[in-house]
Amino acid sequence: MELKFANRVSNVKASEIRELLKLTQQPEIISFAGGLPAPELFPKEKLKIIFDKVMEESGSVALQYTTTEGYLPLREIIAEQRMKPSGINCTAENIMITNGSQQGLEFSARLFVNEGDVIICESPSYLGAINAFKIYGPKFVEIPMDDNGMIVEELEKALKKYPETKMIYTIPDFQNPSGKTMNLERRKRIAELASQYKIPVIEDSPYGELRFEGEKLPCIQSFDTEGYVITLGTFSKTFCPGLRIGWVCANPEIVQKYVLVKQGADLQSGTINQMVAAKFMQEYNLDDHIDKIIDVYKKRRDLMLDSIKKYFPEGIKVTYPEGGLFTWVELREDIDARKVNMEALKEKVAVVPGGSFFPNGGKENYFRLNYSNMSEDKIVEGIKRLGNVLKKYY
Amino acid sequence: MELKFANRVSNVKASEIRELLKLTQQPEIISFAGGLPAPELFPKEKLKIIFDKVMEESGSVALQYTTTEGYLPLREIIAEQRMKPSGINCTAENIMITNGSQQGLEFSARLFVNEGDVIICESPSYLGAINAFKIYGPKFVEIPMDDNGMIVEELEKALKKYPETKMIYTIPDFQNPSGKTMNLERRKRIAELASQYKIPVIEDSPYGELRFEGEKLPCIQSFDTEGYVITLGTFSKTFCPGLRIGWVCANPEIVQKYVLVKQGADLQSGTINQMVAAKFMQEYNLDDHIDKIIDVYKKRRDLMLDSIKKYFPEGIKVTYPEGGLFTWVELREDIDARKVNMEALKEKVAVVPGGSFFPNGGKENYFRLNYSNMSEDKIVEGIKRLGNVLKKYY
Numbered sequence: 121m122e123l124k125f126a127n128r129v130s131n132v133k134a135s136e137i138r139e140l141l142k143l144t145q146q147p148e149i150i151s152f153a154g155g156l157p158a159p160e161l162f163p164k165e166k167l168k169i170i171f172d173k174v175m176e177e178s179g180s181v182a183l184q185y186t187t188t189e190g191y192l193p194l195r196e197i198i199a200e201q202r203m204k205p206s207g208i209n210c211t212a213e214n215i216m217i218t219n220g221s222q223q224g225l226e227f228s229a230r231l232f233v234n235e236g237d238v239i240i241c242e243s244p245s246y247l248g249a250i251n252a253f254k255i256y257g258p259k260f261v262e263i264p265m266d267d268n269g270m271i272v273e274e275l276e277k278a279l280k281k282y283p284e285t286k287m288i289y290t291i292p293d294f295q296n297p298s299g300k301t302m303n304l305e306r307r308k309r310i311a312e313l314a315s316q317y318k319i320p321v322i323e324d325s326p327y328g329e330l331r332f333e334g335e336k337l338p339c340i341q342s343f344d345t346e347g348y349v350i351t352l353g354t355f356s357k358t359f360c361p362g363l364r365i366g367w368v369c370a371n372p373e374i375v376q377k378y379v380l381v382k383q384g385a386d387l388q389s390g391t392i393n394q395m396v397a398a399k400f401m402q403e404y405n406l407d408d409h410i411d412k413i414i415d416v417y418k419k420r421r422d423l424m425l426d427s428i429k430k431y432f433p434e435g436i437k438v439t440y441p442e443g444g445l446f447t448w449v450e451l452r453e454d455i456d457a458r459k460v461n462m463e464a465l466k467e468k469v470a471v472v473p474g475g476s477f478f479p480n481g482g483k484e485n486y487f488r489l490n491y492s493n494m495s496e497d498k499i500v501e502g503i504k505r506l507g508n509v510l511k512k513y514y
Numbered sequence: 515m516e517l518k519f520a521n522r523v524s525n526v527k528a529s530e531i532r533e534l535l536k537l538t539q540q541p542e543i544i545s546f547a548g549g550l551p552a553p554e555l556f557p558k559e560k561l562k563i564i565f566d567k568v569m570e571e572s573g574s575v576a577l578q579y580t581t582t583e584g585y586l587p588l589r590e591i592i593a594e595q596r597m598k599p600s601g602i603n604c605t606a607e608n609i610m611i612t613n614g615s616q617q618g619l620e621f622s623a624r625l626f627v628n629e630g631d632v633i634i635c636e637s638p639s640y641l642g643a644i645n646a647f648k649i650y651g652p653k654f655v656e657i658p659m660d661d662n663g664m665i666v667e668e669l670e671k672a673l674k675k676y677p678e679t680k681m682i683y684t685i686p687d688f689q690n691p692s693g694k695t696m697n698l699e700r701r702k703r704i705a706e707l708a709s710q711y712k713i714p715v716i717e718d719s720p721y722g723e724l725r726f727e728g729e730k731l732p733c734i735q736s737f738d739t740e741g742y743v744i745t746l747g748t749f750s751k752t753f754c755p756g757l758r759i760g761w762v763c764a765n766p767e768i769v770q771k772y773v774l775v776k777q778g779a780d781l782q783s784g785t786i787n788q789m790v791a792a793k794f795m796q797e798y799n800l801d802d803h804i805d806k807i808i809d810v811y812k813k814r815r816d817l818m819l820d821s822i823k824k825y826f827p828e829g830i831k832v833t834y835p836e837g838g839l840f841t842w843v844e845l846r847e848d849i850d851a852r853k854v855n856m857e858a859l860k861e862k863v864a865v866v867p868g869g870s871f872f873p874n875g876g877k878e879n880y881f882r883l884n885y886s887n888m889s890e891d892k893i894v895e896g897i898k899r900l901g902n903v904l905k906k907y908y
Contacts, residue, residue, distance in 0.1 A: 121741040121765060122712050124680065126628045126650070132774050156579055164573035171565040179558035183754035185550055219613060219780040226779050230649070234520045252778040255624070256520075286518065318516050347515040360577035362785035371515060380526050384646040385620050386613040390784050391756030 131254045144470045150502035153470040155296065155445055156493040161413050162360045166404055167396065174395045182392040188383050189375075190217025190367070191394035197401045202353055203369050206328065207342030213372045216379055217389045221326055221366035224352040226252040227381045228287065228322045233258050237286040240278050242270045244448075244477035244486070246296040249289060249324065260479035261285070269295065269302030272309045279317050288314065288321045292340060293328040294444025297477045297488035301442055304337055311343035320374075323351045327444035329358050329410055332418040334442050347371030355397060357445065357492075358410050363393040417445070420491040420499055427500050431507030433514035445492040448474070450485065455513050457487040463512075467505040525648045538864045544896035547864040549690065549839055550887040555807050556754045560798055561790065568789050576786040582777050583769075584611025584761070585788035591795045596747055597763050600722060601736030607766045610773055611783045615720055615760035618746040620646040621775045622681065622716045627652050631680040634672050636664045638842075638871035638880070640690040643683060643718065654873035655679070663689065663696025666703045673711045682708065682715045686734060687722040688838025691871045691882040695836055698731055705737035714768075717745045721838035723752050723804055726812035728836050741765030749791060751839065751886075752804050757787040811839070814885040814893055821894050825901030827908035839886040842868070844879065849907050851881040857906075861899040 144151035174182050189195065195212035203210050218224045225248070233239060235257035241249070243262030250260070261282055263274045270290055279285055290310065292302040302310075314321045323340045341349040347370070354366035368378050382388070400406070421441060428438055428449075437450040449471075451457060457473040464471060474486025491499060538545035568576050583589065589606035597604050612618045619642070627633060629651035635643070637656030644654070655676055657668045664684055673679055684704065686696040696704075708715045717734045735743040741764070748760035762772050776782070794800070815835060822832050822843075831844040843865075845851060851867040858865060868880025885893060 121767070123714055123742070123768070124626070124712075125771065126624065126626055126631075126680070128628075129625055129771065129774075132778060134774055134777065154579075159574035159578050162574055162577040164569060164577065167577065168566065168569035168573065171569060172562065175558060175562040175565060179562065180553035180556055183556040183558065183561065183756040184553050185548075185750075185755045219783075222778075223780040230520065231523055232518070232520055234522075237520075248778075248781070255775070255778055286520070318518075320517055348517070356579075361579045362577040364780065364782070364784045373515070374517070377519065377523065380523075380528060381649070383528065384526060384616075384642075384649055385779070386617040386758065387642070388758070389613075390758045390787055393784055393787065 128255050128257060131257055132251060140470060140472060143465070149468050149470055150494060150498045150505070151470045152489040152491070152494065152502060153472045154493060155490055157357055157361065158416060158492055161416060163404070163409055167400065170396050170399050170403065174392060174399055178395065182395050184391060186388055186391045186394070188379050188388050190215070190389060191391065191398060194394045194398035197398055198353065198367055201401060201406065203351070207338030208351065208369060210369060214369050214375060216368045216375050216382065217394055218366040218368060218382070219364040219386070219389050220356050220361065221324060221352040221354040222248055222252065224366055224368045225249045225322070225324065227368070227378055227385070228350065229253040229256045229258070230381055231377055232287045232320055234286070236284070238282040238284050239287045239289055240275065240285055241289040241479065242291070242295060244297055244474060245289065245479065246291060246324065247476040250476070250479045262478065262480060265298060265300055267300060269300055269306055272306045272313070275310070276313060279313060279319070285317070285319055288319060289324065290321065290340070291324045293325060293337070294330065294441050294446070296327070297446055297472070297474065298448045299439035299441030299444060299446050301337070307337065307340045308343045310340050311349055314344065314348035315346045319348065321349045323349055325351055326354045326357050330414060330417060330445070331443035332414055332421065341369065347374065350374060358413065359397070359406065363397060365389065365393055365397050417492050420494070420496065421447070423496055423499050424489065424491040424503060427503035431504045433507070433511050435514060436510065445490055447489050447491065449487050449489060452513070453485050456484045458484060460509060461487065463509045464506055467509060469502045469505045471506070522649050522651060525651055526645060534864060534866060537859070543862050543864055544888060544892045544899070545864045546883040546885070546888065546896060547866045548887060549884055551751055551755065552810060552886055555810060557798070557803055561794065564790050564794050564797065568786060568793055572789065576789050578785060580782055580785045580788070582773050582782050584609070584783060585785065585792060588788045588792035591792055592747065592761050595795060595800065597745070601732030602745065602763060604763060608763050608769060610762045610769050610776065611788055612760040612762060612776070613758040613780070613783050614750050614755065615718060615746040615748040616642055616646065618760055618762045619643045619716070619718065621762070621772055621779070622744065623647040623650045623652070624775055625771055626681045626714055628680070630678070632676045632678050633681045633683055634669065634679055635683040635873065636685065636689060638691055638868060639683065639873065640685060640718065641870040644870070644873045656872065656874060659692060659694055661694060663694050663700055666700045666707070669704070670707060673707060673713070679711070679713055682713060683718065684715065684734070685718045687719060687731070688724065688835050688840070690721070690838070691840055691866070691868065692842045693833035693835030693838060693840050695731070701731065701734045702737045704734050705743055708738065708742035709740045713742065715743045717743055719745055720748045720751050724808060724811060724839070725837035726808055726815065735763065741768065744768060752807065753791070753800065757791060759783065759787055759791050811886050814888070814890065815841070817890055817893050818883065818885040818897060821897035825898045827901070827905050829908060830904065839884055841883050841885065843881050843883060846907070847879050850878045852878060854903060855881065857903045858900055861903060863896045863899045865900070
């Protein structure tokens with residue numbers, strides 16, 4: 121067999137994380153590699169009741185096709201319960217349901233990016249987004265971050281320098297992978313720049329509701345008066361990923377473009393999944409559930425950072441994330457985190473080497489640590505083993 | 515707001531069917547427009563039990579992320595129960611789960627088609643596929659059909675004439691929209707031509723298991739010795755569409771390319787949906803369920819064709835489909851089916867005008883009728899009203 125694939129296929133390689141996840145499914149591995157939520161926190165009992173009710177009350181509807189935009193009551197609930205508290209004044213017509221926010225990412229590049237166009241993103245940025253965008257053959261321009269997120273002065277310079285920019289991609293809260301959060305002034309400024317340069321901002325917000333401390337910051341879209349900011353949300357981290365429910369929140373005109381793309385892509389997201397999510401949020405308070413997640417993750421973050429302090433050699437920089445799932449480790453420039461990971465795997469510990477989070481490559485002295493998915497004793501033990509590996513370098 | 519979209523966006527327009535479906539959701543409309551299965555046949559009670567069991571026995575797994583390829587037991591069951599009886603000797607490694615077969619269609623064009631490449635398809639062809647392909651800017655070459663499906667001599671001529679062909683798309687069983695079925699010899703010949711010209715065949719098979727009479731024909735892939743034929747399957751018509759479970763069945767090397775694309779597109783299909791489908795097929799016999807669907811649809815087909823004979827004016831050609839969901843009506847060349855549909859809508863009956871099923875346009879004297887979704891009395895009444903509309907033209 122000799123098949124010719126389209127040129128775009130050569131742009132894409134397997135996601136390092138998804139491949140690593142296969143390795144780390146062995147139960148003896150202590151994995152800080154994935155971005156998996158803690159399964160013991162899933163509201164299993166409640167969801168079991170809800171599945172039952174939806175099947176009982178409206179099984180025929182739940183098993184049938186529905187509209188591409190998504191199940192209307194769910195879109196209303198998302199607008200009301202999830203987006204309004206983030207400062208976005210919207211209704212169901214601003215919302216289209218996606219299969220997790222990954223689908224929203226891919227659709228965004230499909231809608232806005234021709235081959236050779238520039239996507240501006242944080243440096244580092246989420247590798248799942250980078251991979252989704254790459255199939256459309258963009259150039260990436262990486263904007264450095266400091267402790268307050270993407271440096272907007274550098275963003276403005278890039279917008280001037282690259283008029284072929286078609287999209288700005290940012291994760292303002294507890295960024296993946298860096299764990300950093302963009303401050304209020306920069307959020308306002310990015311909304312202004314989007315209007316000024318007439319360029320869409322894809323605001324990826326999977327972790328914003330998982331804030332452990334400090335004040336919740338409004339979404340970038342809340343400062344957008346013209347409709348250039350598109351926010352992607354998801355229940356994967358605040359509820360459960362197995363239902364595959366995310367959403368696009370944008371100006372209704374833009375939402376209609378996403379609907380066109382989704383029609384061709386997969387017609388619609390699962391009907392029963394959408395009805396179950398809606399019913400859950402009608403009968404229970406998702407915020408109470410999120411509070412429980414926050415309690416557990418905060419403890420795990422604290423324990424991980426404490427253990428790092430205790431077991432890592434000196435001279436290693438680590439982010440202090442105010443929420444979310446990840447911290448980000450910076451090694452001395454001459455140390456290759458891929459090698460560190462290979463050695464850690466021999467000790468049955470896994471991390472994600474940071475190279476893939478830089479779309480233009482060239483930086484290998486970082487790795488990402490996830491603290492949401494491992495129990496407290498495994499966090500301590502894993503960091504201890506990782507410290508021993510690192511001590512050989514320091 | 516003035517946003518610049520990517521060039522590919524201008525290739526796509528809203529699906530006429532999905533837009534029509536919104537209209538036809540009014541309960542007083544007799545709709546022959548959609549391709550919806552009969553909801554009264556969904557195995558609701560059994561599925562309610564299965565959802566319950568899956569949540570009870572493995573809720574944490576069902577709500578968590580899973581692999582991009584899909585839930586392994588489901589892939590095994592699909593290979594064993596659905597593909598082997600169609601003559602395809604395969605295992606789980608030949609199967610990747612998709613969100614309905616629509617996602618498989620879109621992924622296929624993404625994998626194989628550059629802008630300006632040729633896709634060869636039947637004339638007419640499924641408009642959801644045409645729309646999914648269009649975003650990649652192909653040229654379509656339409657191959658005429660007779661009562662035995664795509665005319666393979668014409669296919670071969672096209673393959674010689676268009677060396678830039680990158681994909682052959684066909685629906686061999688009870689084709690959408692024509693209702694026609696490709697005979698055995700042609701299936702063999704298409705597999706040979708694929709190898710000879712080294713061009714993938716996308717064999718779309720959503721209806722193959724819904725045969726009312728006559729002998730089941732093996733899939734085109736069953737005659738493929740080299741791996742050029744990719745078969746798309748789905749549970750949307752034989753089980754229920756609301757779970758959004760379809761699959762790609764192909765050579766494992768090709769499946770891995772689809773996996774790469776799915777990683778970027780949406781990571782994976784819903785975990786619980788896949789586990790529920792697998793469990794259902796472990797505990798119940800899907801073939802028994804399909805037999806029930808066949809009984810009902812066969813009656814509805816017979817009734818629709820009888821009513822057409824009774825109420826339509828003479829001189830209108832109608833396909834006799836041996837299975838599936840649709841029949842296809844050919845009007846006199848000077849009659850525009852869009853006008854007929856507008857007049858029918860005034861009488862509260864909806865059909866799909868056939869123009870959109872011809873990717874290069876130009877043929878407006880056809881419409882598609884669906885008989886799976888309306889009750890018997892509505893079929894008779896709807897065809898009667900449609901006949902009255904048509905009588906004005908004859």
